[in-house]
Amino acid sequence: MKRIRGMAVRLNPADRVFYGLVDFFLAVILVIVAVPLWSTITLSFRPNHFIGSNLEGMFLMPWQWSTAAYKALLGNTGFISAFSNSVKILVFGVASSLFLTIPLAYVLSIKTLPGRKYLNVFILIPYLFNIGLIPTYLVVTKLGLTNSLAAIFLPGAISTYNCLIMRGFFEGIPDELKESARIDGASELYVLLRIILPLSKPIIMTIGLYYGVTFWNDFFHAMLYLNVNHLQPLPILLRNILMASGMNEYVESSAFGEASIQAIKAASIFMSAIPMIAAYPFIQKYFTRGTLLGSVKG
Amino acid sequence: MDMKSTVKRSKQKLMGDIKRHRAFYALLILPICYFIIFKYLPIWNGQIAFKDFMPLDGVLGSRWVGLANFTDFFQSFYFTELLRNTLFYSFMKLFVSVPLSIVLAVALYESARPRFSKLVQTMTYLPHFLSWVIVYGILLVLLAPGDGIVNDIIKFLGGKPIDFLTDTKAFPWIVILSDAWKEMGWGAIIFIAALMGIDSSLFEAASVEGASAIQRVWYITLPSIRPVIFMVVLLRLGTILDAGFNQMFMLYSIPVFSVADIIDTWVYRQGLLEFRFGLATAVGLFKGAIGMLLLVFANKLVRRISDTSII
Structure with a gap:
């Protein structure tokens, strides 16, 4: 007997093969996703004196890792400036996006609003x-x-x-909650700030994450609109580093230390990904719920 | 009661309604300003598709040229190539990524090891959050002709190293497979959501009847997500002219232009590198109009098949 989704199930040999194949498939997928990430991480920690191919480098153990590439990056003013520009874009971007999206989504969810239909059309065109x-x-x-x-x-x-997903969530909040506050004489702004928002943490985290990912990862708009070096965000710098074929102006030779250009490239890839990798396990529990609520019903 | 007073009464009621909702209208002021500036002004600027746009003359001051920009595009040497590449990548991504996401979702759902399943789910979501710049960097680590891992393996097996990103035969596969690598886990979410909604009494009944695991998947699991599969495919068809600008822009280079250039990358180069604003806007307008028709049509079909809708 085996338990599957809480149910005790008797497995015949064919079923056993089936469950074996399912887990084998998942293991293959796991390897396919993990190997590229792992090889980039190990490359970033590879000491300059390492002799061997990238394939062998993947089996480099953590106690042999060198942090020279990270020291070189963190000691580089260009990198620090790009990183702080990216953080600024992330923070101001998420703040202004939520500040504009939440009220719009909330008003769109008010079914009694005169002119709601026109507002919908205005948004959708x-x-x-x-x-x-x-x-x-x-x-x-x-x-x-x-x-x-x-x-x-x-x-x-x-x-x-994002606004439509959020609207879907707001529409799911029972009207009685709002009504009882209104009867007590609360203003609409009070209802939004004190009743709706605390209930909407999952959707706000989810949508905040979506916006955050977009802004943090943006390369294209930065390339279009930012032409001065000191404003460039991380994706632009990363692309320049990746395109560089040798030692160059992006990594000062004094800070270069014993890291190879390959390790520097890999380290800057990893550093660019870190905020997303670090944030998302915490927010994941929200977005599975949040996305599902919004995306299926819209 | 005569007509006039009824109209008057309903007008008064409407005014009262509006007055009661004034706080909501106040909340709309900033979002509406945003929409006018960043969504409707661009639509207004779209008129330069029919003009010979000169930056100094401005949008209004430029000379009307009728459909000249459109005919320039349709008759250009690149038109068929661009359309072919765009449709090729869209359809290939659809054929590869959607089935992969479905199989992944079913496997995650069916696995008898919930912790392992959770781990795989978390890991496969992750690449969705990485930018194409980052994925491009990872691809360089894997595929570089000199020291990439894939070429190490090819050399080990006695083959000749391939420069994947500049080889016109290999390049399309890199685009399709890297997209699948990045998005399959995220694409599976919507199917997982649908699977979560399956009534578990169906499985109990099936197991009482002695159905095998494969029969359960075939007769219960897959049919119950069929509407969602239709919905996803239709929506993808609605955006068929978007073949993935960010990805292509990052991965392509001059040696592979013939198999890599899609409508969006061409629009970018014509508009912002060659400053042919009118032509680039015309192509954007053409693509936008087709995209809108497809999306509205897809939404109608989705609504007919299931009672959900995207818009």
């Missing part, structure tokens, strides 16, 4: 009709946002898709 890159580029440059970090997060501050 640009969502369905994607006009493309150039017309938006003209607006952003005309507003004088070139070479300011706001150019990265302001044009994409409201994602209609």
